[in-house]
Amino acid sequence: MRKSLAIMLSTYLILTGLALEVIAAMNGPIGSLAQRGRTVYPVLACFLVLLLLALVFPALAESDYRKVLRVMLLLSALGMFLIYVFLGFMWMFAGRFAMSVLVAVFLVLYGIALVMLGVFNYFAAQGGYRPFIYSMGRELPYIYYRYRI
Amino acid sequence: MDYDVIVIGAGAGGLSAGATLASRGFSTLVVEQSGTVGGCASYFERDGFQFDVGACIVEMPEAHERFYAGLGLRREDYVTFLRNDPLYELIDMTTGERILVPSSLEETAEMIGAYSARDAASFRWFMNKYGPVLDRFADVLLTTPQGRARDMLKVFARCPGIIKSAHVWMTPYGKLLDDLFEHPVTKGMLGNYSVIGGLPPSVQVGLMMWLVYLEHRGMYYPEGGMGAIPRGMARALEDVGGELALDTPVRRVIVDRHRARGVVLADGTPVTARAVVSNANALPLYMDLVGPEHLPGAVVKGLKSYRPSPSCTVAYLGLDYQPPMRAQHIFAMASPELLDSFWFSIFENGIPIPQSVGLVTSPTFMDPSMAPPGCGSLAFMTVAPPRPAGGSWSEIKWDYLDKGIDMLDAVFMPRVKDHIVTKTIATPEDFETRLSLPWGNIYGFSMSMLSQMAFRPGNRSRCVKGLFLCGGSTHTCSVPGAVNSGVMAADLASEEIERRRAA
């Protein structure tokens, strides 16, 4: 992937992640339909944009990064969609205050994930970093066990 | 109790631990399965020639100074180091050009300047800016016991410079070379250090530039060959009251209620001790000598997760003349991209490439007494898969050796073939069976970042009390690394023995 494209994608992911943090922070107790809309529509928009990115960007990436990028973007889009469904479902049961906490927690975590994805993409999209990152990725799941020795 | 401490293995690490403990007044027995001391840094004789089994380069001689000083002895009385000047010769595998690499950073910068003034300036800038940080880090890392998060933090606290410049060290080595240098010769020369450090340039960390710096601080060869190092250490062990038993393999570590209480030798004799120090690789130590039944599942999973560091073949040639060389070592030089592709073919696909001669070394260049009068010797290494695809090493090794010799003759040393009086080869399979090195890998375990420090087996076992580890599988390894790790394991074991004596 050209560096300018990698930067564009990463910037989008990081800004979206930060925007979710802001939405989470500004969320008061959620009651009215309008308040719900302010939270729900950005989440829905995020999902749609991520889906679009998952369709476009992998095609522009090198063969050894294409699948990784597609899976990551699709997973994050799917995650976003599940959150959307989950929150919609919970609105039927949770009270105003509980709901606002739930929404805030989800958005904060998801925002962090998107920021991390943006940073990851910035490095992984560059050929010079990719073998290094993949090799670390293969060992990462074992560090706890190694630490126990 | 038969002994205060038993040390399994007389490699550089085991001898260092054993001698340090004996010098502190603990009754110490070092048991070694083979008939010579030294492990990877050992030696053997054949037809009047003395060859180094594996290691042939000594860096950081201060590790040896420290070791002997800790025993109250003088290093000069046990081993003499001869300085390599120039460091080595490079052969450009694409053009055939031969380049001498000098032993000082400034001269090397000048040598680089002959190809690119910009590269020379970058090299000077980098070494001036980061050299002292690398120097300090190497020193701190190699003298701080490892195994816990706080040990790792201690290293960073004692060397804050390494954190401040983390962005450099975390850059992949190949990318760092691309960012800093433009000329293929500079990249080829420095690219080699990545492989020597155990990983290809695309996967290695930028931190491996420390090898460049360390080698320019001084590269040595012992008088009498590499074997002079363990022989000197074994003599020191006996001088300070320790015992050494060769040809004495250990079959089991006696573990009772999660505590090591001695060992069982291969002939079935139990030998009890207050503490056990192991120089054997952590994988066979835990899985075979201790046994998975004494280990938590997480530890077994961790042990099985390690990837090997590179393995190699070493060919040993006795010659009827001293081959014409300008330095003791000749390294093959290729672009970082080529190194990567060779690496992945060999280690991911298991393809043996006999022509991948990376290092040619002549022990008799430094010390002619290692061959009969008028003769000389050579050894050459190829990086080689632990298990070759479609066969075993015992089936292919002689053919592999002959093809390697053809390569040597064609590229490195014309007509050397006509002078061979004796030849043999050691393969990864040989290193595995003779030294109990899993996969025959040369550095104990992978040199990747997530297999280092707190993520490498600790010097103090976390699951078996009274068991201490030293050597390649516990520390970023090399001969000095093993020597240092032995001293650190001895420090930890001393505390334990004192405690148990008092109890």
Ligand SMILES: Cc1cc2nc3c(=O)[nH]c(=O)nc-3n(C[C@H](O)[C@H](O)[C@H](O)COP(=O)(O)OP(=O)(O)OC[C@H]3O[C@@H](n4cnc5c(N)ncnc54)[C@H](O)[C@@H]3O)c2cc1C
């Ligand atoms: C081919 C090759 C080239 C190398 N080149 C260099 C170099 O140029 N410079 C450098 O600094 N480093 C080099 N290294 C690495 C360096 O040699 C090692 O890291 C270092 O010597 C390891 O020392 P160690 O103390 O870990 O033990 P080892 O050398 O692995 O020795 C362990 C000892 O324990 C013994 N042992 C194991 N199990 C048992 C048992 N059950 N009972 C009794 N004894 C047992 C083994 O026989 C062996 O003698 C090289 C290694 C190899 C293989």
